[in-house]
Amino acid sequence: MELSERKLKILQAIIGDYVRTAEPVGSRTLSKKPELGYSPATIRNEMADLEELGYLTHPHTSAGRVPSDKAYRLYVNALMEKKELSKEEKNIIAERLHSTTDEFEKTIEHAASVLSEITNLTSFALTPKKNEDVLKFINLLPVDECTVVLMIVSESGKVSNKAVHMSVPYTEENLQLLSKTMTYNYKGKTISQALTNNIIANFETDIVAMSGLAEDVMPNFMRTLEDMLNVNLYMEGLTNIFDIPEYSDLSKARSFIEMLSQKEELTKKLIERDDGIIVTIGEENSDDIMQDCSLITASYHVDGKLVGKIGVIGPTRMKYGEVTSIIEYLTDNLNNTFKLESGGNKENE
Amino acid sequence: MELSERKLKILQAIIGDYVRTAEPVGSRTLSKKPELGYSPATIRNEMADLEELGYLTHPHTSAGRVPSDKAYRLYVNALMEKKELSKEEKNIIAERLHSTTDEFEKTIEHAASVLSEITNLTSFALTPKKNEDVLKFINLLPVDECTVVLMIVSESGKVSNKAVHMSVPYTEENLQLLSKTMTYNYKGKTISQALTNNIIANFETDIVAMSGLAEDVMPNFMRTLEDMLNVNLYMEGLTNIFDIPEYSDLSKARSFIEMLSQKEELTKKLIERDDGIIVTIGEENSDDIMQDCSLITASYHVDGKLVGKIGVIGPTRMKYGEVTSIIEYLTDNLNNTFKLESGGNKENE
DNA sequence: GTTAGCACTCTTTACCCTCGAGTGCTAATC
DNA sequence: GATTAGCACTCGAGGGTAAAGAGTGCTAAC
Numbered sequence: 001m002e003l004s005e006r007k008l009k010i011l012q013a014i015i016g017d018y019v020r021t022a023e024p025v026g027s028r029t030l031s032k033k034p035e036l037g038y039s040p041a042t043i044r045n046e047m048a049d050l051e052e053l054g055y056l057t058h059p060h061t062s063a064g065r066v067p068s069d070k071a072y073r074l075y076v077n078a079l080m081e082k083k084e085l086s087k088e089e090k091n092i093i094a095e096r097l098h099s100t101t102d103e104f105e106k107t108i109e110h111a112a113s114v115l116s117e118i119t120n121l122t123s124f125a126l127t128p129k130k131n132e133d134v135l136k137f138i139n140l141l142p143v144d145e146c147t148v149v150l151m152i153v154s155e156s157g158k159v160s161n162k163a164v165h166m167s168v169p170y171t172e173e174n175l176q177l178l179s180k181t182m183t184y185n186y187k188g189k190t191i192s193q194a195l196t197n198n199i200i201a202n203f204e205t206d207i208v209a210m211s212g213l214a215e216d217v218m219p220n221f222m223r224t225l226e227d228m229l230n231v232n233l234y235m236e237g238l239t240n241i242f243d244i245p246e247y248s249d250l251s252k253a254r255s256f257i258e259m260l261s262q263k264e265e266l267t268k269k270l271i272e273r274d275d276g277i278i279v280t281i282g283e284e285n286s287d288d289i290m291q292d293c294s295l296i297t298a299s300y301h302v303d304g305k306l307v308g309k310i311g312v313i314g315p316t317r318m319k320y321g322e323v324t325s326i327i328e329y330l331t332d333n334l335n336n337t338f339k340l341e342s343g344g345n346k347e348n349e
Numbered sequence: 350m351e352l353s354e355r356k357l358k359i360l361q362a363i364i365g366d367y368v369r370t371a372e373p374v375g376s377r378t379l380s381k382k383p384e385l386g387y388s389p390a391t392i393r394n395e396m397a398d399l400e401e402l403g404y405l406t407h408p409h410t411s412a413g414r415v416p417s418d419k420a421y422r423l424y425v426n427a428l429m430e431k432k433e434l435s436k437e438e439k440n441i442i443a444e445r446l447h448s449t450t451d452e453f454e455k456t457i458e459h460a461a462s463v464l465s466e467i468t469n470l471t472s473f474a475l476t477p478k479k480n481e482d483v484l485k486f487i488n489l490l491p492v493d494e495c496t497v498v499l500m501i502v503s504e505s506g507k508v509s510n511k512a513v514h515m516s517v518p519y520t521e522e523n524l525q526l527l528s529k530t531m532t533y534n535y536k537g538k539t540i541s542q543a544l545t546n547n548i549i550a551n552f553e554t555d556i557v558a559m560s561g562l563a564e565d566v567m568p569n570f571m572r573t574l575e576d577m578l579n580v581n582l583y584m585e586g587l588t589n590i591f592d593i594p595e596y597s598d599l600s601k602a603r604s605f606i607e608m609l610s611q612k613e614e615l616t617k618k619l620i621e622r623d624d625g626i627i628v629t630i631g632e633e634n635s636d637d638i639m640q641d642c643s644l645i646t647a648s649y650h651v652d653g654k655l656v657g658k659i660g661v662i663g664p665t666r667m668k669y670g671e672v673t674s675i676i677e678y679l680t681d682n683l684n685n686t687f688k689l690e691s692g693g694n695k696e697n698e
Numbered sequence: 699g700t701t702a703g704c705a706c707t708c709t710t711t712a713c714c715c716t717c718g719a720g721t722g723c724t725a726a727t728c
Numbered sequence: 729g730a731t732t733a734g735c736a737c738t739c740g741a742g743g744g745t746a747a748a749g750a751g752t753g754c755t756a757a758c
Contacts, residue, residue, distance in 0.1 A: 038700080
């Protein structure tokens with residue numbers, strides 16, 4: 001069912017109010033708004049419809065309405081207005097990004113920090129692998145009865161080794177077969193491509209026959225890739241969460257912080273996200289503990305090549321329009337910075 | 350005034366009880382203990398004395414007594430009994446440290462994580478600079494009217510540059526003088542030595558004459574040293590704080606986490622601490638926001654040379670005996686690990 | 699189709715009361 | 729003289745009740 005013009009207007013007003021106040025919004029409050037010249041009763045009727053359609057919920061009988069994830073999704077897709085940043089905001093961003101010396105990592109760190117300050121949310125940034133290295137071949141070498149060495153070689157000549165303890169016996173034949181299959185599947189892929197789940201899925205169907213072997217090897221393979229990728233995760237404004245009424249409950253704040261403390265998992269989740277500005281709202285997030293968070297990420301580029309990620313995480317009740325505008329401006333700015341600065345001297349080991 | 354045997358016994362009992370329960374402990378509770386065969390009234394008299402002497406406090410009139418920082422200090426110095434670790438605990442530690450591949454950084458990370466798990470506190474670990482590099486000379490080169498380049502050269506041949514914007518005009522003469530003074534002061538010092546405050550203090554008195562210059566240069570110098578030092582700070586069990594009754598107050602938990610989020614400052618604080626097992630209790634911590642935390646740190650060694658730090662932070666009400674024993678065992682274990690493993694293959698860029 | 703009116707629901711807040719734990723002091727006891 | 733029993737007093741935690749306030753849903757009127 002298409003929503004009528006009036007329903008959309010009411011929904012938009014509810015979202016706007018709720019995002020601002022964090023209080024369920026009632027019919028009386030809405031009818032007072034000049035752009036909504038209806039009586040509370042009319043609005044109540046519409047709200048009841050919207051609730052039936054799944055756009056609103058009701059904390060309890062005598063409370064106002066609260067937008068659902070579905071409502072936020074509609075809002076982000078269609079209703080939301082992007083906010084033009086004020087001159088001061090633009091200045092703050094530009095200044096903070098360029099005040100720094102020309103160290104790449106520091107610039108990213110500052111970007112995350114300015115992002116969290118302006119949005120009052122928790123921000124993070126993922127630095128890119130400096131050169132997106134491509135896998136060349138994968139080898140498994142027998143060491144003793146229950147140990148093999150996993151060797152990964154990249155086009156750029158980087159070699160990584162890892163000893164793997166096998167829980168099942170193996171034959172050299174099997175080992176070679178697995179090496180070949182892995183090489184066949186991963187050769188030519190970049191490390192970050194190899195790290196995204198979908199490739200693994202395809203791959204695992206290929207080698208059902210020797211899955212016992214693969215189960216020992218694959219986790220180690222993935223971990224070694226992570227080490228090779230060597231991205232850094234910066235996080236800023238972690239304690240902003242305490243200013244958000246939804247998290248005034250200790251146990252909620254706790255699980256939020258607990259989630260963000262798991263850096264490896266978070267990193268993987270961020271790497272897997274598509275490029276461009278991506279908004280995932282509440283239950284759209286695959287992760288259980290993110291069910292009442294929204295995540296907005298964007299990718300930024302260095303030398304035109306695609307790579308790093310930056311974004312914020314906060315309650316589903318967030319200023320989507322404002323935050324996406326800020327992130328857009330910020331990533332544009334980052335992209336320009338890393339384009340002009342032709343060969344910035346990064347510190348080297 | 351020396352405390353009588355009996356006062357010490359009572360104080361010890363109060364600390365023991367309070368550490369366990371987090372509740373102010375009253376005279377009746379104490380008199381029930383078999384080792385304290387006195388009536389509540391007697392104990393009350395002793396407690397009043399101990400309060401007058403500053404070892405106990407009183408949340409309110411009708412509450413039991415709570416040990417003060419001074420009491421904890423006495424306890425740590427004299428009363429506390431080190432706890433022999435159980436076999437299981439030893440096993441857990443050993444297993445977790447050695448289960449890992451032989452990557453150095455991972456081992457440290459695991460050490461921090463096992464420490465936080467066993468103590469139920471927040472733990473951290475500082476990895477050492479791989480080789481303790483010694484400063485060779487410092488140079489300041491004029492670039493334009495308001496910019497100079499700071500150059501730091503170490504014995505091992507590492508060179509770091511940093512552009513510094515000057516807020517006051519300078520002459521080449523002054524610049525050379527400053528370079529020489531800095532070189533004179535820092536030559537032969539290790540980077541971590543140079544980073545400790547006391548050296549800076551000495552130094553700044555030397556060059557009062559051109560302090561305008563130094564004020565621009567020094568912060569950049571310190572920051573560059575930090576980059577050169579390149580230690581990593583690992584932190585684990587941040588959310589353990591939520592299990593501690595003292596921090597069931599949101600604003601307290603917040604400031605605790607806020608403090609630990611400032612990684613640079615924390616790192617500097619840890620570097621500055623003396624070696625060996627160091628306990629600082631509550632107000633003994635210089636930092637305002639640490640006034641009701643205790644910090645226990647220990648240093649561990651690689652190849653016999655001194656270097657990294659590991660420790661825990663928690664409320665002043667902590668099991669000092671147990672925690673110090675655990676940290677002691679853990680660092681012993683680390684020291685042995687890094688001694689035996691003659692030339693462990695660390696991942697190289 | 700819209701609105702006014704009204705009964706009803708539910709949460710929040712304040713307030714009061716009681717209970718229990720613990721103290722400090724004084725007087726009696728060992 | 730040190731120790732203990734007794735007692736009045738204080739303070740906080742917990743529970744229950746009542747009133748206030750916000751908002752709904754439904755019905756009937758416009």
